[in-house]
Amino acid sequence: TDRYAVIGNPIEQSKSPLIHMAFAQVTGQDIEYSKVLGPLGGFAPTVDAFRAAGGKGMNVTAPFKLDAFAYATDLAPSARMAGAVNAMKFEGDRVYAENFDGVGLVRDVVHNLDFALRGKRVLILGAGGATRGALLPLLAQAPAEVVVANRTVSKAQELAALALAHQGGTVPVHGLGYEDVTGAFDVVLNATSSSLTAQMPPLSATAFAPGCLAYDLTYGKGLTPFLHLARQAGVAHLADGVGMLAEQAAEAFAWWRGVRPDTRSVIAQITVPLV
Numbered sequence: 001t002d003r004y005a006v007i008g009n010p011i012e013q014s015k016s017p018l019i020h021m022a023f024a025q026v027t028g029q030d031i032e033y034s035k036v037l038g039p040l041g042g043f044a045p046t047v048d049a050f051r052a053a054g055g056k057g058m059n060v061t062a063p064f065k066l067d068a069f070a071y072a073t074d075l076a077p078s079a080r081m082a083g084a085v086n087a088m089k090f091e092g093d094r095v096y097a098e099n100f101d102g103v104g105l106v107r108d109v110v111h112n113l114d115f116a117l118r119g120k121r122v123l124i125l126g127a128g129g130a131t132r133g134a135l136l137p138l139l140a141q142a143p144a145e146v147v148v149a150n151r152t153v154s155k156a157q158e159l160a161a162l163a164l165a166h167q168g169g170t171v172p173v174h175g176l177g178y179e180d181v182t183g184a185f186d187v188v189l190n191a192t193s194s195s196l197t198a199q200m201p202p203l204s205a206t207a208f209a210p211g212c213l214a215y216d217l218t219y220g221k222g223l224t225p226f227l228h229l230a231r232q233a234g235v236a237h238l239a240d241g242v243g244m245l246a247e248q249a250a251e252a253f254a255w256w257r258g259v260r261p262d263t264r265s266v267i268a269q270i271t272v273p274l275v
Ligand code: ATR
Pocket: 125, 126, 127, 128, 129, 130, 131, 150, 151, 152, 153, 155, 191, 192, 193, 194, 199, 200, 201, 202
């Protein structure tokens, strides 16, 4: 039995063990997956101990994604671009590190929710870690344009410039303040941490194009203020990050075990209605 775990603080709320054990069952993989409460300021010794006990890999959640970035010996491009790590694989003294949040988001939008991004206008709110991780996977879908809107405008501009440099300028990327967002978007993603405090970015309801998708990257918070605004604006397609959570887990599982599980039944199991 190979051992895996998710490390975070707090960790009680984590759905990762449930998700990974469900994947193990459907793929016939013999693994164990537990929760590890990392002491604040004590990430490295806790992971050292898990490895010493034979642990093969870990998922990393708040507040340790930057600690994991520093701990890794081999950073994948996804982790480099995100500046954060959400999955590690241990082989001898090597620590391979990935960030699957961005691909998980895009897989959920494109495959599960059936919103093709090619040629579409995409608006992403926030310029923190979540947006950093999402930009390159989004750009790889060849949208017509990506606009990053943030309260602190300079952070949006810096991220837009970074993303442009990384993808060679094929897709236009703009960094703006909320008041400078103009026109309507086919997909609007809330990647701010505002939903965690039941707040929302000052976005105009005119940003939602007819038939658009409004997607909040947080999960388990029901109808967040952002999703509420979207619903008020007449948006019919609302989603939270539950599918993203399942898809990033499936990516990690495939990376560790060499087999990619289907996510549908797990998503159905952990979905909470948006009310
Ligand atoms: P994460 O890793 O979750 O992205 P982060 O790096 O701390 O967290 O980034 C949080 C993001 O949410 C930032 O874009 C932040 O805006 P600022 O850069 O201007 O601080 C945004 N954010 C948090 N609370 C917000 C609120 N109430 N309204 C608007 N934006 C908010």
